[in-house]
């Protein structure tokens with residue numbers, strides 16, 4: 001399905017990037033398919049573990065929260081519809097969320113499977129997920145519940161610092177920035 005445009009784009013890609021992507025795909029072709037659901041409150045470690053598991057098993061990480069925030073930021077039609085509910089701290093409609101997950105699952109990066117993060121969040125979403133998987137002739141392999149003590153969660157969340165423009169997160173005790181209150185990359189650059 002490569003188009004003329006896509007082929008031209010590849011010519012612009014550095015050889016070293018192209019080779020490492022080829023090697024990655026070769027390695028990935030030997031991995032078993034995996035379809036996972038991660039469940040856990042903010043601070044439970046989903047955000048830390050997801051990229052590790054994703055890279056190891058060549059999966060895509062489908063975080064509905066991240067996808068919705070990106071849609072809102074880039075003002076796509078989906079983002080415009082989701083914005084109001086998100087700002088009020090309410091759930092976005094099941095149809096919208098199911099739509100973005102269904103579309104994302106068709107992407108090549110989800111070919112080996114996926115990590116669902118923040119989805120399903122309602123019974124309707126869970127039923128729709130069942131339908132989607134049935135249609136694709138697949139199943140969920142594992143659901144991982146990041147069970148964690150409330151006291152630990154509180155310590156992690158209250159000590160968290162987020163650099164808004166990059167999304168990099170720090171912790172006053174566990175992962176402090178080099179200079180208090182300053183993002184490390186900025187410290188490095190100046």
Ligand SMILES: Nc1ncnc2c1ncn2[C@@H]1O[C@H](COP(=O)(O)OP(=O)(O)O)[C@@H](O)[C@H]1O
Nearest residue numbers: 064065066085086089090091092097118119121
């Ligand atoms: N599965 C979902 N169904 C409906 N709304 C969702 C779903 N996932 C995320 N959202 C919307 O995105 C917001 C942010 O989600 P998320 O990043 O998971 O963070 P939080 O832990 O603050 O809920 C939610 O408050 C909700 O409005």
